[in-house]
Amino acid sequence: MIIWGSRGLTSTVDSQPFHCPQCDRQRQGDLKQVRTFFTLYFIPLIPLSVAGRYVECTSCGGAFAEDALTYDPEAERQETQMQMLRVMVMAALADGRVDDGERGEIRKQYMELAGLPIPEDTLNREIELASASGANLNSFVAGLADQLSPHGKALLVQLALRTMAANGDLQPGHQQQLAQLATTLQIPQDQYLELIRHLSEMDNEATG
Numbered sequence: 001m002i003i004w005g006s007r008g009l010t011s012t013v014d015s016q017p018f019h020c021p022q023c024d025r026q027r028q029g030d031l032k033q034v035r036t037f038f039t040l041y042f043i044p045l046i047p048l049s050v051a052g053r054y055v056e057c058t059s060c061g062g063a064f065a066e067d068a069l070t071y072d073p074e075a076e077r078q079e080t081q082m083q084m085l086r087v088m089v090m091a092a093l094a095d096g097r098v099d100d101g102e103r104g105e106i107r108k109q110y111m112e113l114a115g116l117p118i119p120e121d122t123l124n125r126e127i128e129l130a131s132a133s134g135a136n137l138n139s140f141v142a143g144l145a146d147q148l149s150p151h152g153k154a155l156l157v158q159l160a161l162r163t164m165a166a167n168g169d170l171q172p173g174h175q176q177q178l179a180q181l182a183t184t185l186q187i188p189q190d191q192y193l194e195l196i197r198h199l200s201e202m203d204n205e206a207t208g
């Protein structure tokens with residue numbers, strides 16, 4: 001009787017430093033490839049398809065999707081800060097211009113977010129780019145909504161609201177963009193109103 005079949009064999013095809021999500025630090029990662037072999041009498045003879053690839057941390061042994069190799073938490077943090085800055089600029093621009101009060105609020109919130117002051121030329125450039133883009137707060141946020149956690153969405157609303165309210169009352173353009181945000185961020189309307197109410201109260205307590 002001829003005994004034949006198939007089995008998967010795992011081999012290491014690459015090894016490089018990566019940010020291990022489990023260790024939460026830089027580790028050596030082995031890129032593993034599982035290949036299916038045709039076997040005869042249980043001996044792998046002919047390589048068939050590649051069944052899958054994954055990254056294995058050599059420190060904790062955790063296995064992760066291949067894109068873990070290119071994940072850079074520092075780059076992601078900077079990218080998030082830049083997007084939140086753009087949200088604030090778009091929020092300020094909802095009434096057509098970024099005035100001094102709004103600029104001050106953007107600077108203050110960026111400092112809280114990034115732990116660093118925003119360079120003047122970066123802020124000026126972002127305002128120019130946002131004005132020239134033809135986008136508004138909601139069209140910009142629509143491109144981010146899918147990547148945001150509920151916490152990220154709440155932070156975004158907070159940044160937008162505080163920037164718009166820098167000079168006290170919201171202008172009609174501000175109100176219009178703010179009212180659409182619930183739909184753009186896919187937050188149920190009652191939760192959204194509750195969030196706005198909560199944020200307004202927090203700010204009143206802080207200033208009053």
Ligand SMILES: [Zn+2]
Pocket residue numbers: 020021022023024027057058059060061062
């Ligand atoms: Zn690890």
